[in-house]
Amino acid sequence: MIIPLLILVPFVASLFVPLLYTYVHSKKIGWLVLPFPLILFIFLCFQIPKLGAGDSLFYTIHWLHAANIHFTTHLDGLSMILGLLITGMGTLVVMYSIYYLSEREALGRFYMYLLLFMGSMLGVVFSDNVLVLYVFWELTSVSSFLLIAFWHQRKNSRAGAKKAMLITVTGGVGMLVGFLMMHQMTGTYSIQEMIGMAGTLPAETLFVPAMLLILLGAFTKSAQFPFHIWLPDAMEAPTPVSAYLHSATMVKAGIYLVARFIPVFGESELWFYSVTFVGLITLFWGSFNAVRQNDLKALLAYSTISQLGLIMSLLGIGSAAMLNLPGVDKTLYTAAAFAGLFHLINHSTFKGALFMIIGIVDHELGTRDIRKLGGLAIFMPITFSIALAGSFSMAGLPPFNGFLSKELFLEASLAVQQLALPGVHVWIPIVAWVASVLTFVYCMIIVFQTFFGRQQQQPAWVDRGAHDPQPGMLLAPSVLGVMIVALFFFPNVLAKWIVQPAMGAIYPSFGNPETLVPHIAAWHGFTPAFWMTIGIILFGAVLYIFLPQWRRVYTIAPFSWRIDTIYTLLLMQLEGNSYHLTNKYMTGHLHRYFTYIMLFFIAMMGTALSLVWRLAFNFSEDSVVTLNEYILVFVMMIAALAILFVKSRLIAILLNGVLGFTVAFLFVVLRAPDLALTQIVVETVTTVLFLLTFRFMPDWKKETPRRPVKMLNIFIAVASGLIVILTALIVQGNRLFEPISKYFEDAKTLTGGGNIVNAILGDFRAFDTMLEIVVLFIGGLGVYVLIRLKDKKGGDQNEDQ
Amino acid sequence: MNENEIGEFIGALLILFGGIFSVISVFGIIRLPDVYTRSHAATKSSTLSVLLTLIGVFLYFLFHDNFVSVRVLLGIVFVFLTAPVAGHLIIRAAYRSKVGLADISVEDELYEVLHGDSSEKDEERM
Amino acid sequence: MIATMLAISVVLFAITIGIAVLRLIIGPSMPDRVIAMDVIGVNLLATIGVVSVMYGTKAYLEVILILGILSFISTIAFSKYIERGVIVERKRDR
């Protein structure tokens, strides 16, 4: 019960905060928000021992029995990591926001969105039912959208929000379909139950599409190449949001999902390849692009992309442990997954700290442009210290936690060489190493180009009052800074209490998770990984120093490409083409629409008829025709055809009237006196109506459509006529049943009326008659209204209320 | 042949006459030179033929079924009353809408009165 | 004998109607056409009478009267339209 409550609390809070804000209209509102994540964090901390003992907490609230969708929460090691990140980072970010955001901002809305996000994110990681997971998944997209567009007056904010929403929701929809396919295969929406059936799945045809679709969701959310393009634009959000959603938590949802599904899909080589290589490409592309950024925040965005790629590739390599390959030491690969989880945490600490620092710089100096910044170390010593820790950690330097996970990563990349799989031996270590070099470079950029150099700018900073911010603002980044260092010295505490249960969740079939947790040590000899690290530092330093020289690489073709351009072009093309395409057929011209409809009719019925031409015609049931009937019908045909050729509409009306009268006569011949009566009167009244409305209209002009149009019209008319005739003849020749009408011949005894038609109209089917006069009544009122209610303004304004 | 059969026969004969008359009068509608003369053929000869026919029908039912059809009688009266009015109105409309007389017409005492002073303008609307 | 007479007359009426339709199509003037329509209406009425006799039924006698009424009304409507353009005035002689 407690876990659903956990999820519910932020949602409830998100409703109350804006309400509260209307009363407490000040920055203090943040202090009221702070307890929520803090209490949740503390609560989760208390659960750690329970999970360490190998337990996990399940709770089900029944929701939709019909669709087998239930709100089942599941707290295990994996979700615990994310849960701690969400609440812990949440606490710090709120704390930071209290000082960061000015009083002028719409704080009520800000905290509402933030809490909304927090609840959704907790929902994502605690849900066992994939559809419920999806519910929260999309809600994180929505809250992210709202937060990115927080300053919606800015064009870029809106564009960024739109891009993030479109891409993540697209992925989400794909993921949903993947889940539905999983349901088709397994009959369940529960992840745990799916894991239980994992062995039988690869044989299913839907296995691969389901896997790819779920990965699509994960990749879009975690900003993996080529879907990463939304993340840099998401930096339009206030910095606390960037720190929280777009580096520490939301983007980790995709990572979480991949980790979650390793037990389900891990046995597939395709899974291994997809996750590993997408991760590696993202790692490379992110770090490569981070180097060229001038905006510190953009740099951090690309670095986040890169780091997410790193974690993703680690999970990919980790999934190799599930591959049924002979003679493979599984722990080599479980170690990769371990590294992934470890780095997941580490990344949140140093990246969160860095974002907050950048925020402080921006807040204090009003710019994030590297080219304008420099030499801040003297003015902002505390800020600088934290930045240094964060950057060096990210670069993989000791004594910071990033060093440890970087080592593990390099080892994992080398471990791949043991795999008997094509295409992995060379590329994975090389890409890993190159990307690490680039990572080193941009970390140096952060440190040295912001806090050192550019001495000439210093007086300007003094004028602007560059100094460390008030202590409150430094509190949150300081906490993270401490963690960066602490985790370097005590990594195994984290490993045992936090990561180990998660390993159990990723590899449920591997027995005791304790065996899956390697001992982390800062120094473990002159391993290949060590030499790689040395190489990274050396090459990185060289590259950093000669950056101005080789920077033009970014203008060379493949490196200058931006996936963004594809996105923009796609949307533009979509809008432009859809405009042209739609305008091509939605012309507003009635005759065009009639043409479509009739052509559809002809195509469908014509095809059907031509396929069943064997259906016999049978004229034996035909009743006799007398000479006068032949003459009259012939005359009717002439009169009808003449309508097409007469040059005045009055003649056409006359001909139509004659047609009506002769139809009435046919009704007499065909034994339908009531029809004849009605037809005659209705025809006359209709004719009178024609005359009444004609006075002001000009006579019709001869319509001379272009020849092809005319031929088409003739074709349509003739074909329609033929189809009607043929179908009618088929039906007349192949009546299947006696009509039910014999019953009505007892009308006299049944209803007391001797006129069967009227008995039907007034009794058997009186309801038709009742509605028919209602129709007539509406028609009458309609005509009245049509004439009487005139648009007084005359013009076509939108005054439609 | 009893008296009923004679009655029926007379009825049928009237009907046949009606048919013949109608063909002849419609022949007039084709042959005559202008709308005014054609209206003569229409309003009366065809009225006559219809009246003959309806009387025939009336007689037939009278003798065949001993049935006095008030509706047919009413129909006869109705045609009798309305046919001339209709003819008169069409012709008046024709003249007022300036449909010309045939060339063979010899005199027109109405022309001066109606179209002489062009105070009333009736353009053709068809 | 009677049947033959009736059959012949029905055909004759049909021919009449056919010719009237021809006049209706060729005109030339509008009143010509209205006259033709009037002729068609009245002859249809007669035909229905004969057909009633042929079928030996009184079911269609209402139709005769109603056709008479409405062919009259439509003739008046057309004449008024040709003559005045308006067939129902709000107030005469304004």
Next chain:
Amino acid sequence: MPAQLLLNLFIAFLWMLLIDEDELRFSTFYAGFLVGIGILFFMHRFFGTRFYLRRVYAAFKLLFIFVWELIQSSAVVLRQILSPRLKIEPGIFKYETMLRSDVEITMLSMLLTLTPGSVVMEVTPDSDALYIHAMDVQESREGLLKQLKNFEKAIMEVTR
């Protein structure tokens, strides 16, 4: 005339009551009506008007004249239609009538129009003259005028 008719009907009804049969019968009513006619004819001078059946008689006479004219002139028109060469000289002429009331004018016009060879085209606004289109003015003017006089006289017998 209406008063006399009403009285006649009253007498017939009275007669029916007097006979006092078990059920209402049309024949009794009919008999009573005939009795009423007799009584009224005997008494009509007291009303200061003509005996109403005289009008009925006049109406029948008018009808007879009309039917006769109808047949006659129909024959003329049919002959003209059927003659191989059209020999007609149509035209419009004005006829000033001595009839005045709406009903009289209408009756005259209808009779004129129904008989072949002539159509009333216009009635003057004062209802004192008719414009008549004749199928063959020269040949039938004599006949037409005679016909008109006949009609006028017969109509006045009925209406006045």
Next chain:
Amino acid sequence: MTNALVYPVLIPLLTAIVITFFRNSLILQRILSFLATASSAGIGVYLLMRIQSDGILRLDFGGWSPPYGILFVGDSFALLLVTAAATVTSLILLYAFSTIGESFEKMYVYPFMLFLLAGVNGSFLTGDVFNLFVCFEVMLLASYALLVLGGRKVQLVEAFTYITINVLASWFFLLAIAYLYGATGTLNMAHLAVRVTENGQGAMLTIISLLFLLVFSLKAGLLLYFWLPGSYSAPPAAIAALFGALLTKVGIYAMVRLFTLVFTHSPEITHSIIGIMAALTLIGGSIGALSTRDIRQIISYNVVIAVGFILVGLAAGNEVALQGSIYYVLHDMVVKAMLFLAGGLMISLTGKARIGEISGLLKNYPSLGWLFFLAMLSLTGIPPFSGFIGKVLLGEGLIEAETYVLLTLAFLSSLFVLYSLLRIFLNCFMGEAVIGEEEQVKLKKSTLFPIVVLGVLTFAIGIGADVLAPFVNDAAATLIDPQSYIEAVLDKDWLLKD
């Protein structure tokens, strides 16, 4: 015999007629018309309960037992739609009360709306094909009148297009009925089902069924939707909402009903064609929604997309897919009404109707903006709003039927829905506010109220989908296995005799 079955038609009908006599007493008109729609909704709920306990209900009009007389058949499918239609109409009425204006109110706008509802409900309930035609006509005539109300040029022109196309559709309908009667000699739908089954749905009957398909496609806007965007964006918001919520649904209902009850024997032809048409509709609607900057047109194209989406379920033809379609229909009625009302309000408040002409409304009318946002999310199928459950079930059904192309298109279309509406939200609600506080038209609470209620409804349907589940499941079960429908309509001896 349950006379209550006719109330959802009779009450609006009688009320409409009665209030025509009180043209000038607007208050009375409003009270009565609202009572009529609200009570219809209530009766719908009551009847749904009755069906749960008593099974499918029927009412033989005049006591003439089927197939001779006309009857109403109340199964869960029909009554779910009746309830939704009446509910949505009553909310739209509330909106109309404060926006439609006195000149409209005196020109019978409420009677027309009630007539429309009566026709719609009749179409849902009737068990007779020809009566279905008549009910359609009641609905159509009312829609014609509503469409021209106000008499602006653009309305008149769109009305002409709309009416003539519907006249053609009605003609096709009659043609189809004529052929069907000629072939089977009956009009009662259950009886038709029996006779078609007995004879086997041969080529002739399939050809006839294609004609019905054409008719309902025109009415529903399945592929043949050319008339829709124009005519739905011409009238005032309340009326457009009514159209958007109800009109296409009737065509959809009829198509589902006939192709699950009567013409069920050649799905490889009929349902395949429906599938292809639905696919093309999804594509055309999606493209259309991006093609225009006119807010109402965008919303109208969303109507088109929904039609394709719902009928994809019929094409798949299995029970889960149909459940999904039913959920989605209900959802769409609520949310389309909401969207049209919100869109209409935007236009009336600003006097502008196109993206790019409006900006920053969120500052002026935050509540309206968030309601629009909510409608957008719901329509995209973003949980936990009402679109989600239908989407999920439909997805399940499509996967089960292995119709992956339809699956792909259906789910892709929701992205187009999102994008098209997001454009409105980002451009019109977000951004710099251009309307100053002093020139800002005041937004009345009473105007906003019905939109709020609709928003609550879409949330409630999403969260409380389980409350609807027994009804939806029953509805889908009846559609999949119409035997219970047939047995409820035709008495035992009839089934034996035939």
Next chain:
Amino acid sequence: METLITLLVGVLVMVAVYLLLSRNFVRIILGTAVLSHAIHLLILAMGGLKKGGAPLLTEEGSNYTDALPQALILTAIVISFAVTAFLLVLAYRIYRETGADNLDNVRRELDD
């Protein structure tokens, strides 16, 4: 007779469809009118023609023609009358409002 009527219906449909495809209001409305004639005759033909006397029980004889289609047609006639009236008045209003007698012209005017 059924075949003959069906042929007539076919011709009427051809004429009507051709009229519907034109631009002038009156032509289109005439098209719908002709279309309604066609469908009424077709419905009648679908019930079988001249298979008995007029469906009046007062008539002698025991064989009646199918009355149901007749009832349906009566309903259809009324409805098509209502629609035609509405459509005509609509065309008239459009003309009074815009001075155009076909939709293309009005559209052109609206676009400007």
Next chain:
Amino acid sequence: MKINDVILQTVTKIVVFIILTFGVELFISGHNDPGGGFSGGLVLASALLLLYMTYDIETVHQGIPFDFKKIAGLGVFLAVSSSAIPMLFSNQFLTQKKGEFALAVFGNTELSMVLLFEAGVALTVVGVVVTILLTISEDVS
């Protein structure tokens, strides 16, 4: 020269009565013969149409001062509510219950719900047709 419609008007005075009588007769006899509420109503409406054409709206309105919209509404109301009445006696909707009493005027005509229903139909038809005609005519002239 002004138009003198004396002939038309005189004849119409007579003819209208024939038409009206016929219309009522059609309405009454629809039970067993061709006719009924609908055609009866139409004929009545065409009688009125003839009057409007012969005279003019204002003149006719002086003689027949009805709001035809209301007549139509009354008709529909009659038809629909008479359908609903049987429900009050726990019969099915639209049960056309036959009454036992005979009306002296029309002989042994059964007064049934059908008659009420048909009267509603006839009134609606008259009301609607005349409303349409008048609405257009008043706008045109």
